[in-house]
Amino acid sequence: MWDYSDKVKEHFFQPRNAGVLEGANGVGDVGSISCGDALRLMLKVEPETDIILDAHFQTFGCGSAIASSSALTEMIKGKTLDEALKVSNQDIADYLDGLPPEKMHCSVMGREALQAAVANYRGEEWSDDHEEGALVCKCFAIDAVMIEDTIRANDLSSVQDVTNYTKAGGGCSSCHEGIEEILVKVMAERGESFKPGTPSKEEAKPAGMTNLQRIRKIEAVLESVRPQLKRDGGDIELLDVDGKTIYVSMTGACAGCQMEALTLQGIQQKLMEELKEFIKIVPTKAGALSRASCHV
Amino acid sequence: MTGIYFDNNATTRVDPAVVEAMLPYFTEQFGNPSSMHSFGNKVGLAIKKARMQVQELLGAEHDSEIIFTSCGTESDSTAILSALKAQPERKEIITTTVEHPAILTLCAWLEKDGYKVHYLKVDGKGRLDLDEYKKLLGDQTAVVSVMWANNETGTFFPVVEMAELANAAGAMFHTDAVQAVGKVPLNLKDTKIDMLSVSGHKLHAPKGVGVLYLKRGVRFRPLLRGGHQERGRRAGTENTTSIVGLGKAAEMAMEAMAFENTEVARLRDKLEAGILAKVPRSFVTGNPDDRLPNTSNIAFEFIEGEAILLLLNKFGIAASSGSACTSGSLEPSHVMRAMGIPYTAAHGTVRFSLSRYSTEAEVDRVIAVVPEIIAQLRKLSPYWDGDGPAAEPEKAFAPTYA
Numbered sequence: 001m002w003d004y005s006d007k008v009k010e011h012f013f014q015p016r017n018a019g020v021l022e023g024a025n026g027v028g029d030v031g032s033i034s035c036g037d038a039l040r041l042m043l044k045v046e047p048e049t050d051i052i053l054d055a056h057f058q059t060f061g062c063g064s065a066i067a068s069s070s071a072l073t074e075m076i077k078g079k080t081l082d083e084a085l086k087v088s089n090q091d092i093a094d095y096l097d098g099l100p101p102e103k104m105h106c107s108v109m110g111r112e113a114l115q116a117a118v119a120n121y122r123g124e125e126w127s128d129d130h131e132e133g134a135l136v137c138k139c140f141a142i143d144a145v146m147i148e149d150t151i152r153a154n155d156l157s158s159v160q161d162v163t164n165y166t167k168a169g170g171g172c173s174s175c176h177e178g179i180e181e182i183l184v185k186v187m188a189e190r191g192e193s194f195k196p197g198t199p200s201k202e203e204a205k206p207a208g209m210t211n212l213q214r215i216r217k218i219e220a221v222l223e224s225v226r227p228q229l230k231r232d233g234g235d236i237e238l239l240d241v242d243g244k245t246i247y248v249s250m251t252g253a254c255a256g257c258q259m260e261a262l263t264l265q266g267i268q269q270k271l272m273e274e275l276k277e278f279i280k281i282v283p284t285k286a287g288a289l290s291r292a293s294c295h296v
Numbered sequence: 297m298t299g300i301y302f303d304n305n306a307t308t309r310v311d312p313a314v315v316e317a318m319l320p321y322f323t324e325q326f327g328n329p330s331s332m333h334s335f336g337n338k339v340g341l342a343i344k345k346a347r348m349q350v351q352e353l354l355g356a357e358h359d360s361e362i363i364f365t366s367c368g369t370e371s372d373s374t375a376i377l378s379a380l381k382a383q384p385e386r387k388e389i390i391t392t393t394v395e396h397p398a399i400l401t402l403c404a405w406l407e408k409d410g411y412k413v414h415y416l417k418v419d420g421k422g423r424l425d426l427d428e429y430k431k432l433l434g435d436q437t438a439v440v441s442v443m444w445a446n447n448e449t450g451t452f453f454p455v456v457e458m459a460e461l462a463n464a465a466g467a468m469f470h471t472d473a474v475q476a477v478g479k480v481p482l483n484l485k486d487t488k489i490d491m492l493s494v495s496g497h498k499l500h501a502p503k504g505v506g507v508l509y510l511k512r513g514v515r516f517r518p519l520l521r522g523g524h525q526e527r528g529r530r531a532g533t534e535n536t537t538s539i540v541g542l543g544k545a546a547e548m549a550m551e552a553m554a555f556e557n558t559e560v561a562r563l564r565d566k567l568e569a570g571i572l573a574k575v576p577r578s579f580v581t582g583n584p585d586d587r588l589p590n591t592s593n594i595a596f597e598f599i600e601g602e603a604i605l606l607l608l609n610k611f612g613i614a615a616s617s618g619s620a621c622t623s624g625s626l627e628p629s630h631v632m633r634a635m636g637i638p639y640t641a642a643h644g645t646v647r648f649s650l651s652r653y654s655t656e657a658e659v660d661r662v663i664a665v666v667p668e669i670i671a672q673l674r675k676l677s678p679y680w681d682g683d684g685p686a687a688e689p690e691k692a693f694a695p696t697y698a
């Protein structure tokens with residue numbers, strides 16, 4: 001059984017503003033009968049002020065569809081049309097103290113009915129680009145259509161990519177098999193095959209920063225730790241940056257001692273915070289060798 | 297009254313006598329039946345007894361044909377995967393569009409591995425076309441898996457006859473009989489059924505125990521390999537308490553068989569007639585002339601099933617629905633869709649499934665409550681207008697992106 005909030009239950013058991021509204025001058029019919037949820041929203045709008053004097057609904061749907069409809073009518077009564085249009089589906093869900101992920105589409109439907117009813121009142125044509133797919137990721141309420149579209153639009157090729165772009169898969173990870181299946185399908189469309197273990201786009205090419213900017217940032221971080229190193233009689237120098245691997249050389253008292261590893265760890269942490277991405281800091285061969293001799 | 301439970305096809309209450317039979321095996325008789333001491337020995341004997349009780353209920357020829365598993369789903373998976381492994385030259389499966397997900401999801405997964413799965417269609421009453429079936433059977437058919445009775449409508453499939461046909465074609469025949477066992481007299485020794493799945497919790501035994509019936513001589517490849525339990529056909533330490541419980545439940549089901557088919561059927565018929573008489577635009581789905589004695593599936597047009605269940609629950613009545621929302625999917629029940637029930641009715645289907653514990657008073661109460669609930673929800677429905685559906689309901693309400 002769904003974990004409905006008390007507020008949802010209350011609006012389901014005692015729906016407000018249910019039934020036909022006589023004299024309605026804005027009506028929106030939206031929903032999908034195949035999915036089992038559809039709603040007619042009826043508005044009575046005062047022409048001079050654009051204020052919604054009354055709002056009623058009729059709903060073919062489940063408990064949360066009825067509750068969302070009821071909540072919506074309560075939320076928009078007394079508002080002007082423009083104010084009412086600011087109500088988002090999240091607002092509807094919040095008004096009801098939340099909806100289960102499988103049921104978030106009920107609040108989306110409420111929001112769309114509102115747009116349709118306002119368009120109808122204004123004599124405009126309302127068309128909807130909304131397409132709903134099967135729920136794939138329950139942790140974040142992301143459906144298959146959304147994942148497919150995102151993979152297509154951004155040429156994604158790993159589960160990690162999908163998580164970075166849509167959040168899907170970022171929680172319990174039980175939906176990874178489902179996400180992989182979608183990747184297989186969409187990648188086949190563009191003539192590629194899905195390979196598990198493909199590095200994500202983020203790893204391959206950090207977004208939002210040119211290489212130069214990135215290197216300057218890295219230098220700045222190293223600069224900031226240099227005084228401390230110098231105090232201990234050592235120094236650090238940037239040698240190269242290759243993707244997420246940063247090569248440095250440690251000199252002076254730091255090089256090769258056991259402290260080197262600890263120091264490097266600290267610097268790596270700092271770099272990650274600054275660059276907002278995962279990086280690996282690697283001391284040069286010379287450093288690595290001398291460290292090895294340290295342990296003998 | 298502490299609530300009316302009319303959802304016995306989902307799961308059943310464990311009979312108190314079953315619990316009593318189980319209890320000693322938690323604390324006093326806790327031994328491992330494989331052990332070489334008297335702690336284990338007594339438990340081994342108890343399992344032997346349970347095996348014979350189940351054998352009796354199924355009408356199996358040998359008690360060694362009974363393999364205890366963890367549930368119906370495990371039995372289904374074991375049966376089908378075994379049939380494929382044992383006959384690698386055969387690459388096709390025949391099943392139906394209305395099977396339980398335990399079969400359909402597995403088949404969809406096998407399709408990805410290159411197996412060809414044929415899904416037999418059903419007509420408006422949920423019946424198969426045996427001519428279609430005969431045409432599909434051939435030397436490529438590894439296994440046929442057809443349920444004995446449908447879980448949503450209770451409709452029977454002619455599995456005994458279908459098993460004969462499969463046998464003649466050299467294919468194995470499996471049936472998911474989790475809904476039928478305990479409600480239908482079985483005599484497997486006189487059939488050509490090779491494998492059959494049982495689920496304990498559908499017949500007043502606990503959850504977490506099932507049976508795979510495997511006819512002697514049928515080639516078998518175990519799913520779980522390891523110890524020698526169940527003669528090496530299902531490794532893993534036996535769930536002794538639940539097996540003992542299932543044995544007891546099987547014995548009791550045997551005794552109650554006549555009652556299920558007379559008294560329970562009478563109550564079901566009364567419930568169904570009572571509701572249909574009082575609720576306009578409602579109808580029975582499936583085949584009322586050939587179905588389980590305890591099941592009634594009624595479609596209430598123009599409203600949605602989850603909403604019906606929530607209101608029933610408020611009155612302490614438990615049932616289930618084929619609506620999309622109750623399962624969190626985008627489509628109403630695949631069984632209703634397969635029978636061609638329109639969306640406006642498929643979402644409003646409610647399954648009432650009784651048991652031998654259901655009473656006349658409960659039936660009367662449900663008959664009294666249901667019409668009110670339906671009327672209340674129809675008042676909210678855009679397809680409804682006053683006392684009846686809007687004239688031409690599909691035109692009166694045609695939402696965007698329907």
Ligand code: FES
Pocket residue numbers: 136137138139140168169170171172173174175176
């Ligand atoms: S279901 Fe997608 S992360 Fe949990």
